């Protein structure tokens with residue numbers, strides 16, 4: 001992916017016209033398969049200055065694919081009158097320095113932290129040990145298993161990285177599922193009992209949290225099942241997965 005920055009200096013009297021032209025140009029831009037996303041911002045301190053950021057799948061895709069593609073003529077027709085006002089138009093490579101801020105709470109905090117997740121797994125494994133489909137897999141589990149799963153979930157949901165620091169991270173976890181030959185019926189029961197436990201211990205029940213939580217559990221259980229099949233050779237080293245809110249961040253009423 002490559003980021004293109006285009007800086008404009010637009011006469012204040014033309015600002016409204018310029019923004020309207022870009023709103024129209026956004027339609028063919030959004031339709032172009034080479035375009036990842038884009039955003040036009042106006043400078044608060046110097047309102048004549050605008051910056052357009054466009055992420056392209058690659059510099060070549062932009063210069064060759066988009067410019068000779070079917071969406072370019074409609075895009076260019078709208079912005080052509082402003083080409084003379086461009087002060088900079090260049091591609092930038094992204095660096096690894098990036099991240100999310102803390103304006104949105106982590107799923108870990110929203111869930112209630114380690115205590116809430118430990119409570120969840122305690123109640124959950126109580127159910128597992130009474131379930132005839134799951135007992136064969138878990139009857140010999142060590143007593144601290146629920147705690148370690150809670151510590152894993154805490155780290156996945158952006159809480160403390162204790163599973164990595166104290167247990168061996170992804171490398172340790174992935175090996176626990178190898179050779180277990182988990183069936184689809186067992187996977188589904190595992191996920192269902194976890195959701196029952198979430199209700200029972202009062203994990204936040206808002207649609208946003210439960211949707212994000214369930215999506216991790218669906219993903220994780222499917223991976224556990226795949227990794228557990230006879231002959232499966234999953235990578236034994238990989239970064240710790242982290243899960244966020246996805247398309248629906250938590251609903252916080254405005255004050």
Ligand code: HEM
Pocket residue numbers: 137138140141142144145148149152167172173176177180182186187190191216217218219220221224225
């Ligand atoms: C999101 C899904 C899942 C997560 C996050 C998860 C997490 C974990 C973790 C962290 C461990 C190692 C705990 C430790 O460090 O001691 C583990 C072990 C294990 N998991 Fe999972 N797991 C998932 C899905 C499943 C499913 C679907 C099954 C079977 C239906 C399963 C069966 C097991 C078993 C049998 C062990 C070994 C228990 C033992 O030590 O005897 N897991 N899991």
